[in-house]
Amino acid sequence: MIKVLFVCLGNICRSPLAEGIFNHKIRKYGLENKFESDSCGTSDYHIGELPDDRTLKCASKYQIPINHRARQINRVDLRESHYLIAMDFSNKRNIESLLEKHRIKHDQLFLIREFQPGAEELEVPDPYYGGEDGFEKVYQILDNSIEHFLEHLKQSQNIYV
Numbered sequence: 001m002i003k004v005l006f007v008c009l010g011n012i013c014r015s016p017l018a019e020g021i022f023n024h025k026i027r028k029y030g031l032e033n034k035f036e037s038d039s040c041g042t043s044d045y046h047i048g049e050l051p052d053d054r055t056l057k058c059a060s061k062y063q064i065p066i067n068h069r070a071r072q073i074n075r076v077d078l079r080e081s082h083y084l085i086a087m088d089f090s091n092k093r094n095i096e097s098l099l100e101k102h103r104i105k106h107d108q109l110f111l112i113r114e115f116q117p118g119a120e121e122l123e124v125p126d127p128y129y130g131g132e133d134g135f136e137k138v139y140q141i142l143d144n145s146i147e148h149f150l151e152h153l154k155q156s157q158n159i160y161v
Contacts, residue, residue, distance in 0.1 A: 005073075006112070009045070011072070015087060024062075042091050049069065111123065124142065
């Protein structure tokens with residue numbers, strides 16, 4: 001089972017949406033027995049909270065179920081996740097610092113938009129301080145990036161659907 005961890009700052013907007021989209025796609029392709037995903041934040045701002053209402057509303061619009069409570073990344077995540085997928089440079093640096101602090105070697109740390117062909121920006125913008133249109137934009141970015149990330153996973157793991 002390949003474990004994928006999506007990481008943002010507070011774990012109430014981008015990363016739970018990414019987790020939901022990824023899980024929706026692996027169910028759609030019948031790959032639930034090959035991959036599992038989770039999400040977390042690098043901060044402790046929202047531990048135990050449900051995702052932002054705008055995240056849930058956006059996910060619901062696309063029939064993407066999200067059943068998640070915010071949590072902070074930990075050493076077990078760093079050791080057990082095959083892929084660490086950050087939403088932006090700041091959180092990627094935070095993950096790198098944690099890996100170094102805990103002396104964990106990990107060679108599958110990426111920004112999710114590294115998988116999005118032709119992406120002009122490599123960061124997924126944080127929609128927290130904006131309106132619902134920001135969440136829609138994040139959904140479109142994540143949906144496209146995750147589709148290509150999943151193709152990368154299938155190819156690298158020799159999985160044929």
